[in-house]
Amino acid sequence: MTPATPAPSAQDASTLPLPLVRRGKVRDVYELPPTPANPEGRLLLVASDRISAFDVVMPTPITGKGRVLTEMAAFWFGFIKQRKICETHYLSGSTGDLPPDLGLEPFKPWLEGRITIGRRCSVVPIECVVRGYLEGSGWKEYQQSGEVCGVKLPKGLRQCDKLPEPIFTPATKEASGHDQNVSFERACDIAGLETMGVLRDLSLRIYNEAAAHALARGIIIADTKFEFGLRAGSRERVGRVWEPPILIDEALTPDSSRFWPVDGYAPGAAQKSFDKQFLREYLEGLASSGAWNKEAPGPVLPQAIADGTLAKYREALTRLCS
DSSP states (O other): OOOOOOOOOSSOOTTSSSOEEEEOSSEEEEEEOOBTTBTTOEEEEEEOSOOEETTEEOSSOOTTHHHHHHHHHHHHHHHHHHTTSOOBSEEEOOGGGSOTTSSOGGGHHHHTTTEEEEEOEEEOSEEEEEEEEOOTHHHHHHHHHSEETTEEOOTTOOTTOEEEEEEEOOEEOOSSSOOOBOOHHHHHHHHOHHHHHHHHHHHHHHHHHHHHHHHTTTEEEEEEEEEEEEETTHHHHTTTSOOOOEEESOOSOTTTEEEEESTTOOTTSOOOOSSTHHHHHHHHHHHHTTSOOSSSSOOOOOHHHHHHHHHHHHHHHHHHHO
16 A cells, blocks of 8 residues: 655645746745636645745744635635726635646645635736835835835824825845835836836725725734736737736735734834734844844744744734634
């Protein structure tokens, strides 16, 4: 009797018997065969329990985090579709929709709740960041120049202040290291004026509708980032009519957003959060004491930090998606 293939560890999904497209900090992306409905091909995104901070993947998994991210992203994809804001890459999150002849049966118990089957497309090489509040790299840039990505802001704003209106602040997608904030004009040079105009409008609309939903549930979405793609062969399918970008990867999770509780919000300092800030603060303490230099390899996380981080993610899921 042939022993069952072991499921991937919480840290690594690289043993799946599929062509690996890329391995991100959290998600591993595999190629699935095309179908008549999706002749351009499909991708399988698997959310591991890895967590990164300061662009370094920690050696300690946050057990269960991948399932939380997958469930939350699926909720937001449905939210966006229901409101007819834009198309998304999301096709299914069920292991039952995986082709039966790919040798994935031994992995399904681990994969359940972690997968997104998505349309294949070419990725627009710009991170679409929307900021409703002033924090992070935006706060640092504002202190130096009074601007964020070329957007002039009022004088005298404090850390975590709400902005007069949400702003679109694109960034480059770097293969390694930090993404770089750029002006809208520079983003247009990279991705095209027509494309970036559409992405700016879509990003702001998604953010505004999601932020209103979250606020009614006691959470401030301070900022977030989106990724978009162009469906392969879209121009050929629809002739000369341009087909707009679709939302891909994930959306509005604690990995890609800052979530703050409404209760206790007080601008002028860092806020309590339901995202990676809990982990970042621990790591900042290590860096301040000289115990870590913010470079790989990351430090092993105490169990209390791992458990506390997961609790923050689960709280966000419960509030936003129930």
